[in-house]
Amino acid sequence: MAKVAIMSYIRRKSLVHELTGTTKLVFFLLWSVAAMVTYDTRVLLCMLAGSFVIFKISKVRFREVRFVLGLAAVFLLMNNLFVYLFSPEYGVGLYRSRTVLLTVAGPYTVTLEQLFYHFNMTMKVVCVVPVALLFIACTDPSEFAASLASIGVSYRIGYSVSLALRYIPDVQRDFTNISQAQQARGIELSGKDKFWTRIKNSAAILLPLVLSSLNRIETVSNAMELRGFGKKNKRTWYVQRKFQKKDWIAMGLAVAIIALDLLITFRDGSRYYNPFL
Amino acid sequence: MKKLSVKSVVAIGIGAALFFVLGKISIPTPVPNTYISLQYAVQAVFAMLFGPIAGLLIGLVGHTLIDATNYGPWWSWIIASGMAGLIIGIITMKLDMSEGLDGKKLIRFNVAQVIAHLVSWGFIAPCLDILIYAEPLEKLFMQGLVAGISNMLTTGVVGTLLLIAYSKTLVKKGSLNKE
Numbered sequence: 001m002a003k004v005a006i007m008s009y010i011r012r013k014s015l016v017h018e019l020t021g022t023t024k025l026v027f028f029l030l031w032s033v034a035a036m037v038t039y040d041t042r043v044l045l046c047m048l049a050g051s052f053v054i055f056k057i058s059k060v061r062f063r064e065v066r067f068v069l070g071l072a073a074v075f076l077l078m079n080n081l082f083v084y085l086f087s088p089e090y091g092v093g094l095y096r097s098r099t100v101l102l103t104v105a106g107p108y109t110v111t112l113e114q115l116f117y118h119f120n121m122t123m124k125v126v127c128v129v130p131v132a133l134l135f136i137a138c139t140d141p142s143e144f145a146a147s148l149a150s151i152g153v154s155y156r157i158g159y160s161v162s163l164a165l166r167y168i169p170d171v172q173r174d175f176t177n178i179s180q181a182q183q184a185r186g187i188e189l190s191g192k193d194k195f196w197t198r199i200k201n202s203a204a205i206l207l208p209l210v211l212s213s214l215n216r217i218e219t220v221s222n223a224m225e226l227r228g229f230g231k232k233n234k235r236t237w238y239v240q241r242k243f244q245k246k247d248w249i250a251m252g253l254a255v256a257i258i259a260l261d262l263l264i265t266f267r268d269g270s271r272y273y274n275p276f277l
Numbered sequence: 278m279k280k281l282s283v284k285s286v287v288a289i290g291i292g293a294a295l296f297f298v299l300g301k302i303s304i305p306t307p308v309p310n311t312y313i314s315l316q317y318a319v320q321a322v323f324a325m326l327f328g329p330i331a332g333l334l335i336g337l338v339g340h341t342l343i344d345a346t347n348y349g350p351w352w353s354w355i356i357a358s359g360m361a362g363l364i365i366g367i368i369t370m371k372l373d374m375s376e377g378l379d380g381k382k383l384i385r386f387n388v389a390q391v392i393a394h395l396v397s398w399g400f401i402a403p404c405l406d407i408l409i410y411a412e413p414l415e416k417l418f419m420q421g422l423v424a425g426i427s428n429m430l431t432t433g434v435v436g437t438l439l440l441i442a443y444s445k446t447l448v449k450k451g452s453l454n455k456e
Contacts, residue, residue, distance in 0.1 A: 032349070068347065072349070129348055131349070132350060136346060157334065161290070166290070171295055175298055199431065203434070206318070206439060224283050224287065225283045
């Protein structure tokens, strides 16, 4: 099984990289909440434009994130397809108007309202993608635990998250080793085998992987206990950085965005921007 | 709230790493964006061994990492993943694995995971999806149902196998005999 390409930290000098992890985390969370709440096309378009601007500032190159965008595109395409298959007239009910463009077959018509609904639904996801990618690409993983702790999450949980990030490569290597060893013994995992056999075979890989992980938990937690982890209520972080002016500005911007988002979306009492009425 | 023990902290970290790695190799089902996910088997086992909070956080952290490296987080399903671990953890909380594993415990584990996946994917995920993304009901419940059933089956088969294998590695109480 080939190694899966995974989005990871890209070291570079840019304004986005220089912001503290805390700022980026808060910005990313508020941004995704803003996108979740609204269904207002105007807001979504502004957010999309904003996310491109941030992407530009970050100096992350397009080709470095291209493979992830491919995944996102497939995901969105399938989602749209299935929404349409299940309710081809959903937009009509939502926008209380019906403008038929053409009839395909039976209940499957193409209406302007449905197309508009699909557009909005897709926008909601698309405008978060660049920001989410940048959050991963521009945040030093070692700074992540510190930023979680600084927004009020218990440092134990922060530490678990940084342990997770630390052990992903190890677990991945273990997984590759075990699965190759098992394949050498004739256990097939690829599409050649039947579905149920594949599930059963995957258990043959999972068993050693989980058991070795349980051993590792034992070792690591003993080591941490020996060093007195969790004795105190507070903890400092080696990588934590001081807040600078630009951090406050970015945080302010995030708060302003969500405030404007709520204001524009709910001013007329409806979550949807309706150009049809 | 009771403080997390050091062991739970590490179990959450490594559990989430496992969840992430397994999530990346999922086997697709015929329904869009829904996969046969081995990670839920591992999450269920960890929830049983390390408790509900560990189950919750393994789901939340692991799923967030998967989504964030794919296409941005789909929060409703992330929350549902966490809730599945929490529910399994709560129902199996009283089971002590150090006493060995018997049929009754395995049944309890399977009942727990069926309830957990039913609630998470049949109820929590679609409801949050309606609130957040306002997609058609039929599509959401169909998607939730397929995800729930496939997670139940994988957890039932693979999770049970994992538990049996794990219990064999444990040294039972009173296993030493005086000769």
